[in-house]
Amino acid sequence: MIDLRSDTVTRPTPGMRRAMAEAEVGDDVYGEDPTVRRLEERVAELFGKEAALYVPSGTMGNQIALRLLCPPGEEVLADADAHIVTYEGGGIAQQGGIQTRTLVSERGLLDPDAVAAQLRAGDWHTVGTRAVAVEHTHNRGGGSVYPLERLRRLRELTRAAGVALHCDGARIWNAHVATGVPLAEYGALFDTLSVCLSKGLGAPVGSVVLCSAEQRPLAWRLRHRLGGNMRQAGIIAAGGLYAVEHHVERLAEDHANARLLADLLDLPAPETNIVLIPVPEALPADEVARRCREQGVLVSAFGPRTVRLVTHLDVDRAACEQAAKVVAAALAG
Ligand SMILES: *Cc1c(COP(=O)(O)O)cnc(C)c1O
Numbered sequence: 001m002i003d004l005r006s007d008t009v010t011r012p013t014p015g016m017r018r019a020m021a022e023a024e025v026g027d028d029v030y031g032e033d034p035t036v037r038r039l040e041e042r043v044a045e046l047f048g049k050e051a052a053l054y055v056p057s058g059t060m061g062n063q064i065a066l067r068l069l070c071p072p073g074e075e076v077l078a079d080a081d082a083h084i085v086t087y088e089g090g091g092i093a094q095q096g097g098i099q100t101r102t103l104v105s106e107r108g109l110l111d112p113d114a115v116a117a118q119l120r121a122g123d124w125h126t127v128g129t130r131a132v133a134v135e136h137t138h139n140r141g142g143g144s145v146y147p148l149e150r151l152r153r154l155r156e157l158t159r160a161a162g163v164a165l166h167c168d169g170a171r172i173w174n175a176h177v178a179t180g181v182p183l184a185e186y187g188a189l190f191d192t193l194s195v196c197l198s199k200g201l202g203a204p205v206g207s208v209v210l211c212s213a214e215q216r217p218l219a220w221r222l223r224h225r226l227g228g229n230m231r232q233a234g235i236i237a238a239g240g241l242y243a244v245e246h247h248v249e250r251l252a253e254d255h256a257n258a259r260l261l262a263d264l265l266d267l268p269a270p271e272t273n274i275v276l277i278p279v280p281e282a283l284p285a286d287e288v289a290r291r292c293r294e295q296g297v298l299v300s301a302f303g304p305r306t307v308r309l310v311t312h313l314d315v316d317r318a319a320c321e322q323a324a325k326v327v328a329a330a331l332a333g
Helices: 015-019 034-047 060-067 112-118 148-161 170-178 182-187 216-225 234-246 250-264 287-296 317-332
Strands: 051-055 075-080 099-103 128-134 164-169 192-196 206-211 275-278 305-308
Touching: 015 234, 034 051, 034 182, 034 192, 034 206, 034 234, 051 060, 060 128, 060 164, 060 192, 060 206, 060 216, 060 305, 099 112, 099 148, 099 317, 112 148, 128 148, 148 164, 148 182, 170 182, 170 192, 170 250, 192 275, 250 275, 250 305, 250 317, 287 305, 287 317, 305 317
Parallel strands: 075 099, 075 128, 128 164, 164 192
Antiparallel strands: 051 206, 192 206, 275 305
């Protein structure tokens, strides 16, 4: 099977498994796992942030970060198709008591003017905007990348309004490789970030929340409350550390493979590793996915009218060429 459903399906490489097997560990609920500490320090250093916290998932990372920024009963502004709005089970609402106000935006990328028009201070009568959340790259936007200038404008206008800026950076590594913008330059723009190790980077488990040193004790406490404090987590953190050291620059291969897929299917070139294929009404996306599966290719039905292909560490150029043939036949037949 050629599995293009998501970049989460990757398995640890032999080198990564060795690093995991040999990891030095301790009880991290006591803050005593040296490998977790090394991972947190390394990711904080890469993004130029004061502090980092290893968490079991990106969903938990976003919840912790947004709860650091927004008290219950106040609001976070986000794109209507954002992961935090669509795929997190309403976590920030249920666990954090946070109201979400959404804006429909092209390819998921917030327009600074539209954001500026919606920010509100809040008073005895109205809900206050406490944070704006961007998703970079944007999943449902097709791996879309924020131009740096647009992020700078969002930073300026939120700062001027006393509003925090969060980045759901599950795939920020892809944005970094696609644009050449240093991770630390992105890091400097946001109050908090959540970055995934288990997407394109290929680690089996985990994300990292980046925040200030002052925020970290509360982030730890929130992770504990969500049941996310882990014992000898160095075993899995070692996979993340290996991924950060060995699998970032190679994301360029995934981007080239995604462009190849798009080219073979006569679609516009994607910016990163996600290819969205619009399908006609007469041929629903799950029918396309079923036909592809019969021919040995796994794809995602991404709503009724869109098929999603995601390139990653475990699919090479030849697999993408084969997949393009199968998908083209499924769309034609
Ligand atoms: C995958 C993803 C997450 C978090 O995912 P988990 O599966 O909870 O680790 C968050 N945001 C985006 C944009 C994602 O693609």
